[in-house]
Amino acid sequence: MPETLTPRLEIRKLEREFHGHPVVNRVSLSIDPGECVCLLGPSGCGKSTTLRMIAGVEVPDGGEILLDGRVICGPGIFTEPEKRSIGLMFQDFALFPHLTVAENVAFGLKGSKAEKRLRVTELLARVDMAGYDNAFPHELSGGEQQRIALARALAPRPKVMLMDEPFSGLDNRLRDGIRDDTLALLKEEGTAVLMVTHEPEEAMRMADRIVLMRDGQIVQSGAPYHVYNAPVDKAAAAFFSDINVLKGTVRGATTETPFGSFFAPGVPDGTEVEIVIRPQHLKIDFDRGGKGPAPTPEHGVPARGKVRRARYLGRESLVEFDMEFDGSRLQAVIPGVFLPEEGQPLWLMMRRDRCHVFPVAQPLAS
Structure with missing residues:
Protein backbone atom coordinates (compact mmCIF):
# COMPACT_ATOMS: atom_id res chain seq x y z
CA MET A 1 0.00 0.00 0.00
CA PRO A 2 1.23 3.54 -0.74
CA GLU A 3 2.56 5.45 2.25
CA THR A 4 0.07 7.87 3.79
CA LEU A 5 1.61 11.28 4.32
CA THR A 6 0.91 13.09 7.58
CA PRO A 7 -0.69 16.49 6.97
CA ARG A 8 1.45 19.43 7.98
CA LEU A 9 -1.58 21.08 9.63
CA GLU A 10 -4.82 19.40 10.67
CA ILE A 11 -7.79 20.72 12.58
CA ARG A 12 -10.51 18.41 13.86
CA LYS A 13 -14.02 19.52 14.79
CA LEU A 14 -12.85 22.96 15.91
CA GLU A 15 -15.45 24.97 17.83
CA ARG A 16 -15.73 28.52 19.16
CA GLU A 17 -18.70 30.34 20.62
CA PHE A 18 -19.22 34.00 21.50
CA HIS A 19 -22.05 34.82 23.90
CA GLY A 20 -23.64 31.44 23.26
CA HIS A 21 -23.55 31.87 19.48
CA PRO A 22 -21.45 29.32 17.52
CA VAL A 23 -18.97 31.27 15.38
CA VAL A 24 -16.94 28.21 14.33
CA ASN A 25 -18.97 25.01 14.33
CA ARG A 26 -17.05 21.70 14.21
CA VAL A 27 -14.71 22.73 11.39
CA SER A 28 -12.25 20.10 10.12
CA LEU A 29 -9.58 20.40 7.42
CA SER A 30 -5.98 19.44 6.69
CA ILE A 31 -3.15 21.00 4.69
CA ASP A 32 -0.07 19.28 3.27
CA PRO A 33 3.44 20.78 3.06
CA GLY A 34 3.65 23.23 0.15
CA GLU A 35 -0.12 23.35 -0.28
CA CYS A 36 -2.09 26.60 -0.28
CA VAL A 37 -5.65 26.40 1.05
CA CYS A 38 -7.96 29.41 1.03
CA LEU A 39 -10.73 29.88 3.57
CA LEU A 40 -13.28 31.79 1.55
CA GLY A 41 -16.54 33.26 2.72
CA PRO A 42 -18.47 36.41 3.63
CA SER A 43 -17.54 38.60 6.57
CA GLY A 44 -18.56 37.05 9.87
CA CYS A 45 -18.56 33.44 8.67
CA GLY A 46 -15.79 32.33 11.07
CA LYS A 47 -12.72 32.48 8.81
CA SER A 48 -10.55 34.79 10.91
CA THR A 49 -11.62 33.16 14.18
CA THR A 50 -10.47 29.81 12.78
CA LEU A 51 -7.14 31.37 11.86
CA ARG A 52 -6.70 32.90 15.32
CA MET A 53 -7.36 29.57 17.02
CA ILE A 54 -4.72 27.89 14.86
CA ALA A 55 -2.27 30.68 15.68
CA GLY A 56 -2.96 30.25 19.39
CA VAL A 57 -4.26 33.76 20.06
CA GLU A 58 -7.82 32.43 20.46
CA VAL A 59 -8.63 29.38 22.60
CA PRO A 60 -11.09 26.87 21.06
CA ASP A 61 -14.13 25.66 22.96
CA GLY A 62 -13.66 22.22 21.43
CA GLY A 63 -11.72 20.21 18.88
CA GLU A 64 -8.05 19.62 18.18
CA ILE A 65 -5.23 21.25 16.22
CA LEU A 66 -2.34 19.07 15.04
CA LEU A 67 1.03 20.01 13.55
CA ASP A 68 2.83 17.18 11.76
CA GLY A 69 0.55 14.73 13.56
CA ARG A 70 1.28 16.13 17.04
CA VAL A 71 -1.56 17.71 19.01
CA ILE A 72 -0.69 21.33 19.81
CA CYS A 73 -4.16 22.26 21.03
CA GLY A 74 -6.86 19.99 22.42
CA PRO A 75 -8.41 18.80 25.67
CA GLY A 76 -5.80 19.47 28.36
CA ILE A 77 -3.18 20.60 25.76
CA PHE A 78 -2.30 24.15 24.75
CA THR A 79 0.99 25.01 23.06
CA GLU A 80 1.94 28.67 23.34
CA PRO A 81 1.74 30.64 20.06
CA GLU A 82 5.50 31.30 19.91
CA LYS A 83 6.21 27.56 20.16
CA ARG A 84 3.91 26.45 17.34
CA SER A 85 6.23 27.12 14.37
CA ILE A 86 3.40 29.02 12.71
CA GLY A 87 3.97 32.28 10.83
CA LEU A 88 1.44 35.10 10.56
CA MET A 89 0.77 37.71 7.88
CA PHE A 90 -1.95 40.33 8.15
CA GLN A 91 -3.26 43.11 5.94
CA ASP A 92 -1.67 45.87 8.05
CA PHE A 93 1.82 44.29 7.70
CA ALA A 94 2.50 44.97 11.45
CA LEU A 95 6.07 46.15 10.86
CA PHE A 96 7.82 47.87 13.75
CA PRO A 97 8.19 51.51 12.70
CA HIS A 98 11.23 52.16 14.93
CA LEU A 99 13.22 49.22 13.50
CA THR A 100 15.06 49.08 10.19
CA VAL A 101 14.14 46.61 7.49
CA ALA A 102 16.94 44.27 8.57
CA GLU A 103 15.93 44.54 12.23
CA ASN A 104 12.30 43.83 11.37
CA VAL A 105 13.21 40.69 9.42
CA ALA A 106 15.59 39.53 12.17
CA PHE A 107 13.05 40.09 14.93
CA GLY A 108 12.38 36.79 16.68
CA LEU A 109 15.26 34.97 15.00
CA LYS A 110 17.49 32.87 17.21
CA GLY A 111 21.19 32.15 16.77
CA SER A 112 24.36 34.17 16.50
CA LYS A 113 24.54 37.63 14.92
CA ALA A 114 26.28 36.15 11.90
CA GLU A 115 23.56 33.51 11.44
CA LYS A 116 20.83 36.12 11.73
CA ARG A 117 22.58 38.43 9.26
CA LEU A 118 22.96 35.57 6.76
CA ARG A 119 19.27 34.67 6.98
CA VAL A 120 18.19 38.32 6.63
CA THR A 121 20.41 38.84 3.60
CA GLU A 122 19.11 35.64 2.00
CA LEU A 123 15.45 36.58 2.49
CA LEU A 124 15.79 40.18 1.38
CA ALA A 125 17.34 38.95 -1.86
CA ARG A 126 14.54 36.43 -2.35
CA VAL A 127 11.83 39.07 -1.96
CA ASP A 128 13.69 41.52 -4.26
CA MET A 129 14.53 43.89 -1.41
CA ALA A 130 18.33 43.50 -1.30
CA GLY A 131 20.01 46.75 -0.30
CA TYR A 132 17.09 47.99 1.83
CA ASP A 133 18.61 46.76 5.10
CA ASN A 134 18.88 50.20 6.71
CA ALA A 135 15.60 51.65 5.43
CA PHE A 136 12.66 52.23 7.79
CA PRO A 137 9.09 51.05 7.07
CA HIS A 138 7.77 54.60 6.49
CA GLU A 139 10.26 54.99 3.64
CA LEU A 140 8.78 52.02 1.77
CA SER A 141 5.79 51.70 -0.54
CA GLY A 142 2.91 49.41 0.38
CA GLY A 143 4.21 46.69 -1.92
CA GLU A 144 7.69 46.94 -0.42
CA GLN A 145 6.28 46.75 3.10
CA GLN A 146 4.37 43.62 2.07
CA ARG A 147 7.59 41.99 0.91
CA ILE A 148 9.34 42.83 4.17
CA ALA A 149 6.41 41.41 6.14
CA LEU A 150 6.70 38.21 4.12
CA ALA A 151 10.46 37.99 4.72
CA ARG A 152 9.97 38.51 8.46
CA ALA A 153 7.26 35.86 8.63
CA LEU A 154 9.46 33.36 6.75
CA ALA A 155 12.66 34.13 8.67
CA PRO A 156 12.21 31.50 11.43
CA ARG A 157 11.24 28.88 8.82
CA PRO A 158 7.67 28.25 10.02
CA LYS A 159 5.99 25.01 9.05
CA VAL A 160 2.67 26.78 8.50
CA MET A 161 1.90 30.28 7.27
CA LEU A 162 -1.42 31.88 8.21
CA MET A 163 -2.45 34.82 6.04
CA ASP A 164 -5.45 37.02 6.91
CA GLU A 165 -6.42 39.24 3.95
CA PRO A 166 -2.71 40.03 3.45
CA PHE A 167 -3.06 41.79 0.09
CA SER A 168 -6.22 43.84 0.62
CA GLY A 169 -4.30 47.03 1.38
CA LEU A 170 -2.30 46.96 -1.84
CA ASP A 171 -2.92 48.90 -5.02
CA ASN A 172 -4.64 46.81 -7.67
CA ARG A 173 -1.72 47.27 -10.05
CA LEU A 174 0.69 45.72 -7.57
CA ARG A 175 -1.53 43.07 -6.06
CA ASP A 176 -1.33 40.33 -8.69
CA GLY A 177 2.45 40.42 -9.00
CA ILE A 178 3.05 40.41 -5.25
CA ARG A 179 0.52 37.61 -4.72
CA ASP A 180 2.26 35.49 -7.34
CA ASP A 181 5.72 36.18 -5.92
CA THR A 182 4.55 35.44 -2.38
CA LEU A 183 2.94 32.15 -3.35
CA ALA A 184 5.99 31.03 -5.34
CA LEU A 185 8.30 31.72 -2.39
CA LEU A 186 6.05 29.94 0.10
CA LYS A 187 5.87 26.86 -2.13
CA GLU A 188 9.63 26.96 -2.62
CA GLU A 189 10.03 26.88 1.17
CA GLY A 190 7.57 23.94 1.41
CA THR A 191 5.38 25.96 3.77
CA ALA A 192 1.77 24.91 4.29
CA VAL A 193 -0.39 27.99 3.72
CA LEU A 194 -3.84 28.76 5.08
CA MET A 195 -5.13 32.06 3.72
CA VAL A 196 -8.32 33.87 4.65
CA THR A 197 -10.03 35.99 2.02
CA HIS A 198 -13.49 37.18 1.09
CA GLU A 199 -12.46 37.75 -2.54
CA PRO A 200 -13.28 34.79 -4.83
CA GLU A 201 -10.86 35.98 -7.52
CA GLU A 202 -7.98 35.96 -5.04
CA ALA A 203 -8.86 32.46 -3.85
CA MET A 204 -9.11 31.20 -7.44
CA ARG A 205 -5.74 32.72 -8.27
CA MET A 206 -3.79 31.46 -5.27
CA ALA A 207 -5.39 28.32 -3.86
CA ASP A 208 -4.67 24.69 -4.57
CA ARG A 209 -7.89 24.09 -2.67
CA ILE A 210 -10.76 26.37 -1.69
CA VAL A 211 -12.72 25.83 1.52
CA LEU A 212 -15.99 27.74 1.36
CA MET A 213 -17.39 28.73 4.77
CA ARG A 214 -20.83 29.99 5.75
CA ASP A 215 -22.28 30.57 9.22
CA GLY A 216 -19.30 28.97 10.94
CA GLN A 217 -19.32 25.78 8.88
CA ILE A 218 -17.62 24.40 5.79
CA VAL A 219 -20.20 24.09 3.02
CA GLN A 220 -17.88 23.00 0.19
CA SER A 221 -14.24 22.14 -0.35
CA GLY A 222 -12.24 21.29 -3.45
CA ALA A 223 -10.03 22.50 -6.27
CA PRO A 224 -10.96 25.98 -7.57
CA TYR A 225 -12.29 24.55 -10.85
CA HIS A 226 -14.57 22.14 -9.01
CA VAL A 227 -15.92 24.64 -6.49
CA TYR A 228 -16.65 27.16 -9.27
CA ASN A 229 -18.17 24.77 -11.79
CA ALA A 230 -19.97 22.40 -9.41
CA PRO A 231 -21.37 24.65 -6.66
CA VAL A 232 -23.13 22.86 -3.83
CA ASP A 233 -26.05 25.31 -3.79
CA LYS A 234 -27.29 28.61 -5.19
CA ALA A 235 -25.51 30.67 -2.53
CA ALA A 236 -22.19 28.99 -3.36
CA ALA A 237 -22.67 29.77 -7.05
CA ALA A 238 -23.62 33.39 -6.31
CA PHE A 239 -20.55 33.92 -4.13
CA PHE A 240 -18.24 33.58 -7.15
Whole structure:
Protein backbone atom coordinates (compact mmCIF):
# COMPACT_ATOMS: atom_id res chain seq x y z
CA MET A 1 0.00 0.00 0.00
CA PRO A 2 1.23 3.54 -0.74
CA GLU A 3 2.56 5.45 2.25
CA THR A 4 0.07 7.87 3.79
CA LEU A 5 1.61 11.28 4.32
CA THR A 6 0.91 13.09 7.58
CA PRO A 7 -0.69 16.49 6.97
CA ARG A 8 1.45 19.43 7.98
CA LEU A 9 -1.58 21.08 9.63
CA GLU A 10 -4.82 19.40 10.67
CA ILE A 11 -7.79 20.72 12.58
CA ARG A 12 -10.51 18.41 13.86
CA LYS A 13 -14.02 19.52 14.79
CA LEU A 14 -12.85 22.96 15.91
CA GLU A 15 -15.45 24.97 17.83
CA ARG A 16 -15.73 28.52 19.16
CA GLU A 17 -18.70 30.34 20.62
CA PHE A 18 -19.22 34.00 21.50
CA HIS A 19 -22.05 34.82 23.90
CA GLY A 20 -23.64 31.44 23.26
CA HIS A 21 -23.55 31.87 19.48
CA PRO A 22 -21.45 29.32 17.52
CA VAL A 23 -18.97 31.27 15.38
CA VAL A 24 -16.94 28.21 14.33
CA ASN A 25 -18.97 25.01 14.33
CA ARG A 26 -17.05 21.70 14.21
CA VAL A 27 -14.71 22.73 11.39
CA SER A 28 -12.25 20.10 10.12
CA LEU A 29 -9.58 20.40 7.42
CA SER A 30 -5.98 19.44 6.69
CA ILE A 31 -3.15 21.00 4.69
CA ASP A 32 -0.07 19.28 3.27
CA PRO A 33 3.44 20.78 3.06
CA GLY A 34 3.65 23.23 0.15
CA GLU A 35 -0.12 23.35 -0.28
CA CYS A 36 -2.09 26.60 -0.28
CA VAL A 37 -5.65 26.40 1.05
CA CYS A 38 -7.96 29.41 1.03
CA LEU A 39 -10.73 29.88 3.57
CA LEU A 40 -13.28 31.79 1.55
CA GLY A 41 -16.54 33.26 2.72
CA PRO A 42 -18.47 36.41 3.63
CA SER A 43 -17.54 38.60 6.57
CA GLY A 44 -18.56 37.05 9.87
CA CYS A 45 -18.56 33.44 8.67
CA GLY A 46 -15.79 32.33 11.07
CA LYS A 47 -12.72 32.48 8.81
CA SER A 48 -10.55 34.79 10.91
CA THR A 49 -11.62 33.16 14.18
CA THR A 50 -10.47 29.81 12.78
CA LEU A 51 -7.14 31.37 11.86
CA ARG A 52 -6.70 32.90 15.32
CA MET A 53 -7.36 29.57 17.02
CA ILE A 54 -4.72 27.89 14.86
CA ALA A 55 -2.27 30.68 15.68
CA GLY A 56 -2.96 30.25 19.39
CA VAL A 57 -4.26 33.76 20.06
CA GLU A 58 -7.82 32.43 20.46
CA VAL A 59 -8.63 29.38 22.60
CA PRO A 60 -11.09 26.87 21.06
CA ASP A 61 -14.13 25.66 22.96
CA GLY A 62 -13.66 22.22 21.43
CA GLY A 63 -11.72 20.21 18.88
CA GLU A 64 -8.05 19.62 18.18
CA ILE A 65 -5.23 21.25 16.22
CA LEU A 66 -2.34 19.07 15.04
CA LEU A 67 1.03 20.01 13.55
CA ASP A 68 2.83 17.18 11.76
CA GLY A 69 0.55 14.73 13.56
CA ARG A 70 1.28 16.13 17.04
CA VAL A 71 -1.56 17.71 19.01
CA ILE A 72 -0.69 21.33 19.81
CA CYS A 73 -4.16 22.26 21.03
CA GLY A 74 -6.86 19.99 22.42
CA PRO A 75 -8.41 18.80 25.67
CA GLY A 76 -5.80 19.47 28.36
CA ILE A 77 -3.18 20.60 25.76
CA PHE A 78 -2.30 24.15 24.75
CA THR A 79 0.99 25.01 23.06
CA GLU A 80 1.94 28.67 23.34
CA PRO A 81 1.74 30.64 20.06
CA GLU A 82 5.50 31.30 19.91
CA LYS A 83 6.21 27.56 20.16
CA ARG A 84 3.91 26.45 17.34
CA SER A 85 6.23 27.12 14.37
CA ILE A 86 3.40 29.02 12.71
CA GLY A 87 3.97 32.28 10.83
CA LEU A 88 1.44 35.10 10.56
CA MET A 89 0.77 37.71 7.88
CA PHE A 90 -1.95 40.33 8.15
CA GLN A 91 -3.26 43.11 5.94
CA ASP A 92 -1.67 45.87 8.05
CA PHE A 93 1.82 44.29 7.70
CA ALA A 94 2.50 44.97 11.45
CA LEU A 95 6.07 46.15 10.86
CA PHE A 96 7.82 47.87 13.75
CA PRO A 97 8.19 51.51 12.70
CA HIS A 98 11.23 52.16 14.93
CA LEU A 99 13.22 49.22 13.50
CA THR A 100 15.06 49.08 10.19
CA VAL A 101 14.14 46.61 7.49
CA ALA A 102 16.94 44.27 8.57
CA GLU A 103 15.93 44.54 12.23
CA ASN A 104 12.30 43.83 11.37
CA VAL A 105 13.21 40.69 9.42
CA ALA A 106 15.59 39.53 12.17
CA PHE A 107 13.05 40.09 14.93
CA GLY A 108 12.38 36.79 16.68
CA LEU A 109 15.26 34.97 15.00
CA LYS A 110 17.49 32.87 17.21
CA GLY A 111 21.19 32.15 16.77
CA SER A 112 24.36 34.17 16.50
CA LYS A 113 24.54 37.63 14.92
CA ALA A 114 26.28 36.15 11.90
CA GLU A 115 23.56 33.51 11.44
CA LYS A 116 20.83 36.12 11.73
CA ARG A 117 22.58 38.43 9.26
CA LEU A 118 22.96 35.57 6.76
CA ARG A 119 19.27 34.67 6.98
CA VAL A 120 18.19 38.32 6.63
CA THR A 121 20.41 38.84 3.60
CA GLU A 122 19.11 35.64 2.00
CA LEU A 123 15.45 36.58 2.49
CA LEU A 124 15.79 40.18 1.38
CA ALA A 125 17.34 38.95 -1.86
CA ARG A 126 14.54 36.43 -2.35
CA VAL A 127 11.83 39.07 -1.96
CA ASP A 128 13.69 41.52 -4.26
CA MET A 129 14.53 43.89 -1.41
CA ALA A 130 18.33 43.50 -1.30
CA GLY A 131 20.01 46.75 -0.30
CA TYR A 132 17.09 47.99 1.83
CA ASP A 133 18.61 46.76 5.10
CA ASN A 134 18.88 50.20 6.71
CA ALA A 135 15.60 51.65 5.43
CA PHE A 136 12.66 52.23 7.79
CA PRO A 137 9.09 51.05 7.07
CA HIS A 138 7.77 54.60 6.49
CA GLU A 139 10.26 54.99 3.64
CA LEU A 140 8.78 52.02 1.77
CA SER A 141 5.79 51.70 -0.54
CA GLY A 142 2.91 49.41 0.38
CA GLY A 143 4.21 46.69 -1.92
CA GLU A 144 7.69 46.94 -0.42
CA GLN A 145 6.28 46.75 3.10
CA GLN A 146 4.37 43.62 2.07
CA ARG A 147 7.59 41.99 0.91
CA ILE A 148 9.34 42.83 4.17
CA ALA A 149 6.41 41.41 6.14
CA LEU A 150 6.70 38.21 4.12
CA ALA A 151 10.46 37.99 4.72
CA ARG A 152 9.97 38.51 8.46
CA ALA A 153 7.26 35.86 8.63
CA LEU A 154 9.46 33.36 6.75
CA ALA A 155 12.66 34.13 8.67
CA PRO A 156 12.21 31.50 11.43
CA ARG A 157 11.24 28.88 8.82
CA PRO A 158 7.67 28.25 10.02
CA LYS A 159 5.99 25.01 9.05
CA VAL A 160 2.67 26.78 8.50
CA MET A 161 1.90 30.28 7.27
CA LEU A 162 -1.42 31.88 8.21
CA MET A 163 -2.45 34.82 6.04
CA ASP A 164 -5.45 37.02 6.91
CA GLU A 165 -6.42 39.24 3.95
CA PRO A 166 -2.71 40.03 3.45
CA PHE A 167 -3.06 41.79 0.09
CA SER A 168 -6.22 43.84 0.62
CA GLY A 169 -4.30 47.03 1.38
CA LEU A 170 -2.30 46.96 -1.84
CA ASP A 171 -2.92 48.90 -5.02
CA ASN A 172 -4.64 46.81 -7.67
CA ARG A 173 -1.72 47.27 -10.05
CA LEU A 174 0.69 45.72 -7.57
CA ARG A 175 -1.53 43.07 -6.06
CA ASP A 176 -1.33 40.33 -8.69
CA GLY A 177 2.45 40.42 -9.00
CA ILE A 178 3.05 40.41 -5.25
CA ARG A 179 0.52 37.61 -4.72
CA ASP A 180 2.26 35.49 -7.34
CA ASP A 181 5.72 36.18 -5.92
CA THR A 182 4.55 35.44 -2.38
CA LEU A 183 2.94 32.15 -3.35
CA ALA A 184 5.99 31.03 -5.34
CA LEU A 185 8.30 31.72 -2.39
CA LEU A 186 6.05 29.94 0.10
CA LYS A 187 5.87 26.86 -2.13
CA GLU A 188 9.63 26.96 -2.62
CA GLU A 189 10.03 26.88 1.17
CA GLY A 190 7.57 23.94 1.41
CA THR A 191 5.38 25.96 3.77
CA ALA A 192 1.77 24.91 4.29
CA VAL A 193 -0.39 27.99 3.72
CA LEU A 194 -3.84 28.76 5.08
CA MET A 195 -5.13 32.06 3.72
CA VAL A 196 -8.32 33.87 4.65
CA THR A 197 -10.03 35.99 2.02
CA HIS A 198 -13.49 37.18 1.09
CA GLU A 199 -12.46 37.75 -2.54
CA PRO A 200 -13.28 34.79 -4.83
CA GLU A 201 -10.86 35.98 -7.52
CA GLU A 202 -7.98 35.96 -5.04
CA ALA A 203 -8.86 32.46 -3.85
CA MET A 204 -9.11 31.20 -7.44
CA ARG A 205 -5.74 32.72 -8.27
CA MET A 206 -3.79 31.46 -5.27
CA ALA A 207 -5.39 28.32 -3.86
CA ASP A 208 -4.67 24.69 -4.57
CA ARG A 209 -7.89 24.09 -2.67
CA ILE A 210 -10.76 26.37 -1.69
CA VAL A 211 -12.72 25.83 1.52
CA LEU A 212 -15.99 27.74 1.36
CA MET A 213 -17.39 28.73 4.77
CA ARG A 214 -20.83 29.99 5.75
CA ASP A 215 -22.28 30.57 9.22
CA GLY A 216 -19.30 28.97 10.94
CA GLN A 217 -19.32 25.78 8.88
CA ILE A 218 -17.62 24.40 5.79
CA VAL A 219 -20.20 24.09 3.02
CA GLN A 220 -17.88 23.00 0.19
CA SER A 221 -14.24 22.14 -0.35
CA GLY A 222 -12.24 21.29 -3.45
CA ALA A 223 -10.03 22.50 -6.27
CA PRO A 224 -10.96 25.98 -7.57
CA TYR A 225 -12.29 24.55 -10.85
CA HIS A 226 -14.57 22.14 -9.01
CA VAL A 227 -15.92 24.64 -6.49
CA TYR A 228 -16.65 27.16 -9.27
CA ASN A 229 -18.17 24.77 -11.79
CA ALA A 230 -19.97 22.40 -9.41
CA PRO A 231 -21.37 24.65 -6.66
CA VAL A 232 -23.13 22.86 -3.83
CA ASP A 233 -26.05 25.31 -3.79
CA LYS A 234 -27.29 28.61 -5.19
CA ALA A 235 -25.51 30.67 -2.53
CA ALA A 236 -22.19 28.99 -3.36
CA ALA A 237 -22.67 29.77 -7.05
CA ALA A 238 -23.62 33.39 -6.31
CA PHE A 239 -20.55 33.92 -4.13
CA PHE A 240 -18.24 33.58 -7.15
CA SER A 241 -20.14 35.68 -9.69
CA ASP A 242 -23.46 37.16 -10.69
CA ILE A 243 -26.04 34.52 -11.54
CA ASN A 244 -29.31 34.24 -13.43
CA VAL A 245 -32.10 32.28 -11.76
CA LEU A 246 -35.16 30.63 -13.31
CA LYS A 247 -37.84 29.04 -11.16
CA GLY A 248 -39.77 25.86 -11.87
CA THR A 249 -41.55 22.87 -10.36
CA VAL A 250 -40.40 19.27 -10.76
CA ARG A 251 -42.66 16.82 -12.55
CA GLY A 252 -41.29 13.42 -13.45
CA ALA A 253 -37.67 14.34 -12.61
CA THR A 254 -37.79 17.34 -14.98
CA THR A 255 -38.88 20.93 -14.75
CA GLU A 256 -40.32 22.91 -17.66
CA THR A 257 -39.13 26.44 -18.44
CA PRO A 258 -39.34 28.78 -21.44
CA PHE A 259 -35.85 27.49 -22.29
CA GLY A 260 -37.10 23.89 -22.43
CA SER A 261 -36.93 20.99 -19.98
CA PHE A 262 -34.23 20.61 -17.37
CA PHE A 263 -33.43 17.38 -15.60
CA ALA A 264 -33.78 17.26 -11.81
CA PRO A 265 -32.77 13.68 -10.94
CA GLY A 266 -33.67 12.56 -7.44
CA VAL A 267 -35.83 15.59 -6.72
CA PRO A 268 -39.39 14.64 -5.63
CA ASP A 269 -42.35 15.72 -7.76
CA GLY A 270 -43.85 19.02 -6.70
CA THR A 271 -40.56 20.41 -5.41
CA GLU A 272 -39.86 24.01 -6.37
CA VAL A 273 -36.42 24.39 -7.89
CA GLU A 274 -34.16 27.19 -9.07
CA ILE A 275 -32.12 26.82 -12.26
CA VAL A 276 -28.90 28.79 -11.97
CA ILE A 277 -26.69 29.89 -14.86
CA ARG A 278 -23.88 32.43 -14.95
CA PRO A 279 -24.20 35.39 -17.36
CA GLN A 280 -21.19 34.28 -19.42
CA HIS A 281 -22.93 31.00 -20.27
CA LEU A 282 -25.91 32.58 -22.01
CA LYS A 283 -25.73 32.60 -25.80
CA ILE A 284 -27.18 35.55 -27.74
CA ASP A 285 -28.65 35.32 -31.24
CA PHE A 286 -30.26 38.06 -33.31
CA ASP A 287 -34.00 38.04 -33.93
CA ARG A 288 -34.47 36.66 -37.44
CA GLY A 289 -37.97 37.70 -38.39
CA GLY A 290 -39.27 36.65 -34.98
CA LYS A 291 -38.48 32.99 -35.58
CA GLY A 292 -35.26 32.69 -33.67
CA PRO A 293 -32.65 29.91 -33.84
CA ALA A 294 -33.68 26.27 -33.83
CA PRO A 295 -33.48 24.34 -30.53
CA THR A 296 -30.31 22.32 -30.01
CA PRO A 297 -29.37 19.58 -27.53
CA GLU A 298 -26.58 21.81 -26.22
CA HIS A 299 -28.60 24.99 -25.72
CA GLY A 300 -32.22 23.80 -25.58
CA VAL A 301 -35.08 26.08 -26.58
CA PRO A 302 -34.45 29.77 -27.38
CA ALA A 303 -36.38 32.48 -25.54
CA ARG A 304 -36.70 36.08 -26.63
CA GLY A 305 -35.94 39.19 -24.63
CA LYS A 306 -35.53 42.90 -25.24
CA VAL A 307 -32.36 44.75 -24.39
CA ARG A 308 -32.78 46.83 -21.26
CA ARG A 309 -29.24 48.10 -21.01
CA ALA A 310 -25.78 47.31 -22.41
CA ARG A 311 -22.47 48.35 -20.85
CA TYR A 312 -18.88 47.87 -21.95
CA LEU A 313 -16.69 46.73 -19.01
CA GLY A 314 -13.29 46.64 -20.70
CA ARG A 315 -12.68 43.01 -21.57
CA GLU A 316 -16.36 42.20 -21.98
CA SER A 317 -19.83 43.63 -22.35
CA LEU A 318 -22.75 43.17 -19.96
CA VAL A 319 -26.20 43.08 -21.56
CA GLU A 320 -29.38 43.08 -19.48
CA PHE A 321 -32.66 41.72 -20.90
CA ASP A 322 -36.33 41.93 -20.02
CA MET A 323 -37.64 38.52 -21.02
CA GLU A 324 -40.89 38.37 -22.97
CA PHE A 325 -42.19 35.19 -21.33
CA ASP A 326 -42.64 36.72 -17.86
CA GLY A 327 -40.87 40.09 -17.70
CA SER A 328 -38.02 38.66 -15.64
CA ARG A 329 -34.56 40.11 -16.04
CA LEU A 330 -31.53 38.14 -17.23
CA GLN A 331 -27.92 39.18 -17.78
CA ALA A 332 -25.49 38.00 -20.43
CA VAL A 333 -21.74 38.65 -20.56
CA ILE A 334 -20.21 38.80 -24.03
CA PRO A 335 -16.44 38.92 -24.70
CA GLY A 336 -15.27 42.14 -26.34
CA VAL A 337 -17.53 45.00 -27.45
CA PHE A 338 -21.23 44.21 -27.89
CA LEU A 339 -23.59 47.15 -27.35
CA PRO A 340 -27.04 46.52 -28.86
CA GLU A 341 -29.58 49.33 -28.68
CA GLU A 342 -32.14 49.55 -25.91
CA GLY A 343 -35.33 47.72 -26.85
CA GLN A 344 -33.69 45.55 -29.51
CA PRO A 345 -35.16 42.01 -29.50
CA LEU A 346 -32.62 39.22 -29.21
CA TRP A 347 -32.82 35.50 -28.62
CA LEU A 348 -31.15 33.90 -25.62
CA MET A 349 -30.12 30.28 -25.25
CA MET A 350 -28.64 28.51 -22.23
CA ARG A 351 -25.54 26.34 -22.06
CA ARG A 352 -27.31 23.36 -20.55
CA ASP A 353 -24.08 21.76 -19.33
CA ARG A 354 -23.45 24.94 -17.32
CA CYS A 355 -26.87 25.07 -15.65
CA HIS A 356 -27.36 23.95 -12.06
CA VAL A 357 -30.71 22.85 -10.62
CA PHE A 358 -31.19 23.35 -6.87
CA PRO A 359 -34.26 22.78 -4.69
CA VAL A 360 -35.52 26.08 -3.26
CA ALA A 361 -34.15 26.49 0.24
CA GLN A 362 -36.90 26.32 2.82
CA PRO A 363 -37.00 29.03 5.50
CA LEU A 364 -36.01 27.90 8.99
CA ALA A 365 -38.88 27.34 11.38
CA SER A 366 -39.19 30.06 13.98
